[in-house]
Amino acid sequence: xxxxxxxxxxxxxxxxxxxxxxxxxxxxxxxxxxxxxxxxxxxxxxxxxxxxxxxxxxxxxxxxxxxxxxxxxxxxxxxxxxxxxxxxxxxxxxxxxxxxxx
Numbered sequence: 520x521x522x523x524x525x526x527x528x529x530x531x532x533x534x535x536x537x538x539x540x541x542x543x544x545x546x547x548x549x550x551x552x553x554x555x556x557x558x559x560x561x562x563x564x565x566x567x568x569x570x571x572x573x574x575x576x577x578x579x580x581x582x583x584x585x586x587x588x589x590x591x592x593x594x595x596x597x598x599x600x601x602x603x604x605x606x607x608x609x610x611x612x613x614x615x616x617x618x619x620x621x
Contacts, residue, residue: 522575522612523551536560539615548617554607562604567617569597576611580604 521528523540530551533539537560539552548567554576562581571578571594578589581604582597589595597603 522553527551546619550615550617551612552615553612554610556607556609556611558607558611560605562602564600564602565617566599567619568599569615569617571595571613571615574612574614576607576609578611578613579606579608581606 528540528551530540530542533541533550533552537552537554537558539550541551542549573589573591573593573595575591578593578595580587580589580595580597582601587595
């Protein structure tokens with residue numbers, strides 16, 4: 520988490536499959552996540568609509584449309600219940616917004 524400012528790094532830990540801290544807002548969770556090089560997240564879905572921006576490194580996102588690469592400053596979108604997988608060939612950090620689908 521050293522890529523993020525100290526104040527952000529002190530937010531509550533996210534209890535999930537990757538290292539992140541989270542900020543809860545009404546209707547949305549904001550995750551500040553970091554992934555070591557070589558991290559792979561298998562194909563999965565979730566009931567939130569997600570948008571994120573890469574702040575360091577590169578996200579390789581795989582969906583039914585194929586594989587896309589996102590670098591620093593690039594925003595991505597994953598629709599609710601859309602199967603997707605991710606991998607990180609280099610150390611990567613991002614800010615991700617998980618919008619609740621109620």
